[in-house]
Amino acid sequence: MSIHDEKYAKRIEATFAKYPDKRSAVMPLLYIAQEEYGWVSPEGIEEVAQYCDMDPTQVKSIAGFYTMYSEQPKGKYWLQVCNDLPCALRGADEFHKQLKEYLNVEEGGTTADGMFTVEHVMCLAACDKAPMLQCNFHFVENLDMEKMKAQIEQWRAEAKAEKK
Amino acid sequence: MVTNITKTVTIYIDDVSYQVPAGANLVDAAKALGNDIPVFCYHPKMSPVGMCRMCLVELGSIEKDRATGEVVLDDKGQPKVRWFPKLQTACTTNVSDGMTVRTNTKQVDQARENVVEFLLTSHPLDCPVCDKGGECPLQNLTMEHGPGKTRMNFADKMHLDKHVPLGDLIFLDEERCIQCARCIRFQDEVAGDDVLAFHERGRSLQIITNSEPGFDSYFSGNTTDICPVGALTTADFRFGARPWELTNVPSICPQCPVGCNTSLSTRLDRDAGGRAIIKRVMPRQNEQVNEIWICDKGRFGHHFSRGADRLQIPMTGNAPASLTRALQVAADKLKAAGSDVAVIAGSSMSNEDLWALKQLANGLGSERLGAWPPTHAGADLVAQVGVGKGTNLSALGKGDAVLIIASDLEEEAPVWRLRINQARKRGAIVVVANARKTQMDEFASETATFEYGEAPKFMADIEASDLGKKLAAANNLIILTGADGLTLVESRALMQSAANFLIKTGHIGKANNGLMSAFPGSNAMGLYYMGFTPEATLDIAQKPPKVLIVAQSDLIADDPSVGEWLTKVETIISLTLFNDALAGLATVALPIQSFAERDGTFVNGERRVQRFYTAQGPIGEATPAWQVAGRIGELLGQGKVKLSAAAVMLDITKSVPAFEGARYKELAHVEPQFPMIQKDVYYGGTAYENTGGLGVQIPTAADQGETLNVGEVFVPETPKVGKGKMLIIPTQVLYNRERTFQSSELMHPRVADPYAEINSADAKRLNINNGDMVEIAIAGASAIRVRAQVDGRAPKGAVILPRHLATNAVPLTATVGSISKVGQAAVVEG
Amino acid sequence: MDLIKGFRTTFKHVLQEPVTIQYPEQEKPFQERFKGRHELKRYDNGLEKCIGCSLCAAACPADAIWVEASENTDEERYSPGERYAKTYEINMLRCIFCGYCEDACPTEAIVLTQEHRLSFTNRRDAIYTKDMLIVPPPEGTEGSPQQVEPGKFNRPIPDMENPK
Helix, strand or coil: CCCCCHHHHHHHHHHHHHCCCHHHHHHHHHHHHHHHHCCCCHHHHHHHHHHHCCCHHHHHHHHHHCCCCCCCCCCCEEEEEECCHHHHHCCHHHHHHHHHHHHCCCCCCECCCCCEEEEEECCCCCHHHCCCEEECCEEECCCCHHHHHHHHHHHHHHHHHHHC | CCCCCCCEEEEEECCEEEEEECCCEHHHHHHHCCCCCCCCCCCCCCCCCCCCCCCEEEEEEECECCCCCCECECCCCCECEEECCCCEEHHHCECCCCEEEECCCHHHHHHHHHHHHHHHCCCCCCHHHCCCCCCCHHHHHHHHHCCCCCCCCHHHCCCCCCCEEECCCEEECCCCCCCCCHHHHHHHHHHCCCCCEEECCHHHCEEECCCCCCCCCCCCHHHHHHCCCCCEEECCCCCCCCHHHCEEEEEECCCCCCCCEEEEEEEEECCCCCEEEEEEEEEECECCCCECCCCHHHHHCCHHHHCCCECCCCEECCEECCHHHHHHHHHHHHHHHCCCEEEEEECCCCHHHHHHHHHHHHHCCCCCEEEECCCCCCHHHHHHHECCCCCCHHHCCCCCEEEEECCCHHHHCHHHHHHHHHHHHCCCEEEEEECCCCHHHHHCCEEEECCCCCHHHHHHHHHHCHHHHHHHHCCCEEEEECCCCCCHHHHHHHHHHHHHHHHHCCCCCCCCCEEEECCCCCCHHHHHHCCCEHHHHHHHHHCCCCEEEEECCCHHHHCCCHHHHHCCCCEEEEEECECCHHHHHCCEEEEECCCCCCCEEEECCCCEEEEECCCCCCCCCCECHHHHHHHHHHHCCCCCCCCCHHHHHHHHHHHCHHHCCCCHHHHCCCCCCCCCCCCCHHHHCCCECCCCCCCEECCCCCCCCCCCCCCCCCCCCCCCCCCCCEEEEEECCCCCCCHHHHCCHHHHHHCCCCEEEECHHHHHHCCCCCCCEEEEEECCCCCEEEEEECCCCCCCCEEEEECCCCCCCCCCCCEEEEEEECCCCCCCCC | CHHHHHHHHHHHHHHCCCCCCCCCCCCCCCCCCCCCCEEECECCCCCECCCCCCHHHHHCCCCCEEEEEEECCCCCECCCCCEEEEEEEEECCCCCCCCHHHHHCCCCCEEECCCCCCCCCCHHHHEECHHHHECCCCCCCCCCCECCCCCCCCCCCCCCCCCC
16 A cells, blocks of 8 residues: 555646645645545655655644544545534534434544544535535535435445445 | 844834834844843744734834825824734834834733733643743743733643653653744754644644654754743753752863853752752853754763763772872873873863873973874864854855865764755855765755765866856855765865865955864864874874873774774873773773863864863862873973963963963953843743853964965875775764763664665675675774665765764774675675 | 748749649640641652642742652652652751741642751751651552552642632
8 A cells, every 4th residue: 555556656747747846746645645545644644755855744744734634544434524503503413413323433433344434524615505414525415314324324335335 | 133234224112213224123123122022933043923922012104205205294293103003013023214113002011911811721830840940931921921810710721741752852741832833943944854843723733743763853952942831841851950940051062073152051969979960951152153052962962971981080000099199100101101102182172181281292202192083184274274263154145155075064063064054045055075975965055976085086176167166156165074984194185175275266264264174073173273183193003102191082992993003002091081991901090070070172163262161060089181181290390280271271372372362261251142142031042141251263374364385185096995895984973872972871762773874786786685784894893793774875885884883893984894794704706 | 021022922923833844744735837847748649749849949048958850650650740859858957947838839748847856966967858758658558659540640730729
């Protein structure tokens, strides 16, 4: 596992081509590292630092600042529930709570099977379709618990199929 | 910075008008006028960020009519001021003409009180156990500006980790951090090692390091000085004492030729038998030498002065003896030898010691005075065309150039590296020329390479090259040489060529121009002025005398070849700090005092005579070396021993022309410096105000317009490396296992295991992998076992072998040898 | 006449109780706030209250107190927090029993007791060391140093009340 992998070569090259200096490419490269490892792992940070000619400390600092980067290992499906004020008015708080209960996880925790991680995030700009969440950066909107349960089953099935 | 700005502008602070240099920072300008604007994040040595908001002031400018440029007057006939609607941060403001500032209004007071209150919401009530307590900017400014009462609930304070090691030397208390980023900015802007950063945000914001090893910088200790709270503390001083209990004694760092001014904080100690010992080493401001920084070796490497291996009582023939008896034996031996006597003196001895030793030898009719270690030649050239009087590396900038040749400055003189790197950031060209890749390449604007042994040739031929033309055209040029991979003869040739180039291009005899060299020890220039030369050392090795006085030189640990000739010496008289191998060989071993226990002077690489003072209590029966030499001289009828170091110095000033005007009183002279480091620790940090003296710089021959004599350059042939042999290049690393560093146990994790760097091509040929144990065989020395490091730094055919890492001595200068994997004979190619 | 006057005083006192106390068999109680020999107190669990902050030494007008601090670890814990007093000495010949040390102490570790019988035959004996000053550990506790569970005593000053 490494972002030096052949499959990323083109993307990395294209990224560097976009910016005047190597340092600027650090954020896109961190996304690639997150994609590869499932989270921004120490190895990932080290590799990005090498690519961008930066000290690993500075790369870690950037990964720590932005919430899109996760410095903890995540489940296969990373569920980020928005419960800012407008969403909360539409029942997102309750939904968030129920979701955690249903999956039996703490805030920010991952299910025992490593499938789901649940956490809350700040506004995702989809207040009109609340309660909503973001699964691996894709929006799932107009939710309630029933819909959510179905969705979870679907994901589980998908994962199973993938395994086979 | 305020320097070199002649144009002034008029500003009004609290309704009083002042003339200040145009473009100066408002905090600095106000400070110089005696108006202390409180700051936490601003530091005069770094660029402002305006993060802490402590320096808020009312700011305005005098209104001028746009059309006419006339000052607009109000009803009372006073100039009308256009105020900013809100308070402004003074630290991010540069003064301009007509700027009006109010620092004493209710609004400003309120703002300061609020900022302090806000900072204290998350700050623990740790003052009683905090190492910073007593010299803490937050504590002081809270007393001055803070609210008298808290509105907070103590139980609601943020609780975070209080013991986070950032590497082995620095500890972080996350609760105490007020997020000013001074440490991060220091590492980035000043030290040039970008190894600290913020992590997370908001209340979770914390300082992190992700380097390997943690906080990998030779300047990490300085962050604890500039930290405005007790968030960063050193492993050395942790809970050592309260600041108000310490006695601060001005001193000079004995580790390298930079000659950093330090302040030794001492306190009586129960474990040391109630005597005063060094509790910590702090930087002392000398803007010409080290500004307000010191490296970690200087800060944490002081333990040798109280090391368990210090020689405490005189020995004769390996048996303890009284000092009177030991001195008598020494005197008798010297008397019997007549003039067949020689002295080898170490490069960290004080001028007083060297002078007394010289007097002793001369009195016996001997002129054989050797300098140890004999690695760097050309001190005489530094005395002729060294950097001009008044040189300040901080003055280098755009249009100036520095050539660093054959030296890994990072390892040899870290503070010079720091200051030259800052010069590069200001726009100076820094050229690093070496036969191997080093850390220095990172701090260079240009690099140049040559083959090992070719350094003198490179320097001699530089004039014709593009690089040479660029250097010649620089407004100011400093050439800084080392002896990386050079023999003593080559080192002289390199120095001569460098001197010739400087003379030819006119870069001599003026400030910020000339020759410097990363000599070993803290007083190599003193050795030269007192008449000790490395060439004489080689001569002593060639023709060993009957009686040899070895003073503060670890011959056996430094050089594997001394065994050959040392046995031919009938009597060795050792003046030593440590009970080392040589003390065992010596007929008489006399304990001497370290820099911390006595007064003395060093001459640094820029020829500045600097004075250090007695800091800690005596150890055993050790006496200063000048006294030991003087008392032996007295027994030999050479006249009375001097009563004090000051008296010895007075003698030197009368006899050595270079030291004229370097009496103790003159060395102790101080002048105001910028930035003003005073008791208000919040501005410059806890570096100490210089009260011990700025020192006196010895003028060069070029400064005084004397005739120069560089001598004929003798470029020796590059030694032929036989088949199957490699060039063994001994190098200097900062953290090593020398006796003067070994006692600092906290540094042990940072001292590398013995290693040797080899080129990947050679490694492949010899079937050596990275991390393999290898044996390096050199004629006349016992084999040295180290780990091979194949890291792409060593050039082909060379083995980079750091000195003082392995137990066995590494040759002093470049030599030829073979390398083989342990358990396998050296591969000899047919 | 004067003679009678004189004897009247004499006889009056003959009938009164004697004021002499048969010390040491009898002891006179002291005022509650009498300031005598110092003691270093412990917490109920046997840890020392003194954190080696040296504020008593700073407050001492007679310069009678000498403190040298060192660092606690969870394996060898003397006091709560990071710092403890490695050396704690009071020179009783210098001490003027003013009680400033007691006032300065942030943890109420040093307390002046009613003990006043201090005698020494030698100037050195007048220096009371930490062993002499510290009270014995409460019954059932192991005193100091003790091995404690990590993170339990990481604050030098235990919970404090809010100022009134």
